[in-house]
Amino acid sequence: MSTTKPRLFSGMQPSGELHVGNYLGALKQWAALVRAETHDALFCIVDAHAVTVDYEARELPQRVLDAATTYIAGGVDPERATLFVQSDVPEHMELAWYLACVTPMGDLGRMTQFKEKSEQNRQMVSVGLFTYPVLMAADILLYKARVVPVGDDQVQHLELAREICRKWNARFGEVFPEPMPRLSSTPRIMGLDGQAKMSKSRGNALGMLDEPDVLWDRLRPAFTDPQRLRKSDPGNPEVCNIFTMHRAVSPEATVAEVDAKCRSAGWGCADCKRVLHTNLNEELAPIREKARELRARPELVREVLHEGARRCRAIARETLREVHEAMGLGAERR
Numbered sequence: 651m652s653t654t655k656p657r658l659f660s661g662m663q664p665s666g667e668l669h670v671g672n673y674l675g676a677l678k679q680w681a682a683l684v685r686a687e688t689h690d691a692l693f694c695i696v697d698a699h700a701v702t703v704d705y706e707a708r709e710l711p712q713r714v715l716d717a718a719t720t721y722i723a724g725g726v727d728p729e730r731a732t733l734f735v736q737s738d739v740p741e742h743m744e745l746a747w748y749l750a751c752v753t754p755m756g757d758l759g760r761m762t763q764f765k766e767k768s769e770q771n772r773q774m775v776s777v778g779l780f781t782y783p784v785l786m787a788a789d790i791l792l793y794k795a796r797v798v799p800v801g802d803d804q805v806q807h808l809e810l811a812r813e814i815c816r817k818w819n820a821r822f823g824e825v826f827p828e829p830m831p832r833l834s835s836t837p838r839i840m841g842l843d844g845q846a847k848m849s850k851s852r853g854n855a856l857g858m859l860d861e862p863d864v865l866w867d868r869l870r871p872a873f874t875d876p877q878r879l880r881k882s883d884p885g886n887p888e889v890c891n892i893f894t895m896h897r898a899v900s901p902e903a904t905v906a907e908v909d910a911k912c913r914s915a916g917w918g919c920a921d922c923k924r925v926l927h928t929n930l931n932e933e934l935a936p937i938r939e940k941a942r943e944l945r946a947r948p949e950l951v952r953e954v955l956h957e958g959a960r961r962c963r964a965i966a967r968e969t970l971r972e973v974h975e976a977m978g979l980g981a982e983r984r
């Protein structure tokens with residue numbers, strides 16, 4: 651894990667079990683980048699982001715542990731990457747405050763995710779929810795990360811992080827490199843209802859660790875090409891979410907076959923889904939198995955998080971020393 655490699659940072663909310671959208675949009679790419687050993691890769695379970703909306707405090711520790719277990723099972727190998735929990739490194743929150751002081755309120759008000767989430771939590775929209783993207787910018791800048799692999803829905807937040815980075819640097823000196831988003835080849839997986847992106851809260855998701863029969867029960871009735879009403883109608887794979895998932899998990903020859911058989915109505919949607927089910931399950935089965943093993947050894951996962959936090963706190967303190975220096979803060983530490 652050489653520190654001369656460019657640094658990569660990404661985060662995910664500890665929202666219990668991950669879904670196939672998280673996996674194909676983000677985690678699968680993380681695992682590939684970790685395997686390639688091209689970056690100093692840091693992955694963060696962002697529990698301080700999770701408390702911006704109503705949540706169950708008693709359940710959070712288990713959700714964090716489950717998320718860590720799933721990351722490791724999904725290919726974030728702790729021998730080759732650093733995995734940690736955001737609130738174990740309080741410097742994230744401190745840097746977020748300083749960054750908030752160079753962030754215009756208007757920019758935050760334009761964030762799509764804020765608009766959506768404030769609709770869903772109408773009884774009380776917290777200041778924390780509003781400044782969520784500033785904390786996200788702090789997550790990244792604290793480690794001077796250059797590459798940020800995310801799904802499509804986070805690109806707007808990344809653009810804002812870049813803007814905040816430029817504003818801070820222009821005012822206080824060049825401390826932070828500008829982070830670049832990196833998208834997977836399937837950065838947006840739609841939900842099984844075809845109405846919105848796949849997400850746990852909408853109930854339109856395939857669980858990443860679901861057993862094969864559960865996967866099939868959910869996949870079988872899933873939305874496809876809305877123009878294709880009968881099996882004899884030719885379909886258009888370009889508008890079909892099932893095809894998007896094929897592109898992510900099926901071999902190239904299968905993807906070509908699916909494309910041809912859909913357009914010629916050679917296969918019905920159920921045939922196409924059966925092949926997807928087989929290939930998806932083949933990819934997820936070893937992850938499921940690994941998760942099962944890790945769940946039986948939570949102390950191993952805790953140890954990974956402990957080590958991760960230790961390493962990250964050291965990096966974070968160093969960055970904050972530079973930030974204090976540049977901003978004229980922290981008299982006692984001079």
Ligand code: AMP
Binds near residue numbers: 672
């Ligand atoms: P979240 O669960 O919202 O913290 O998202 C974790 C990661 O998964 C982020 O990089 C998201 O961009 C990505 N992600 C979430 N939902 C989807 C989806 N439906 N399609 C593709 N990527 C997604």
Ligand code: TRP
Binds near residue numbers: 661696699
């Ligand atoms: N906001 C991201 C999401 O909901 C999670 C996140 C927090 C993140 N901090 C980050 C992603 C830093 C990348 C980099 O998916």
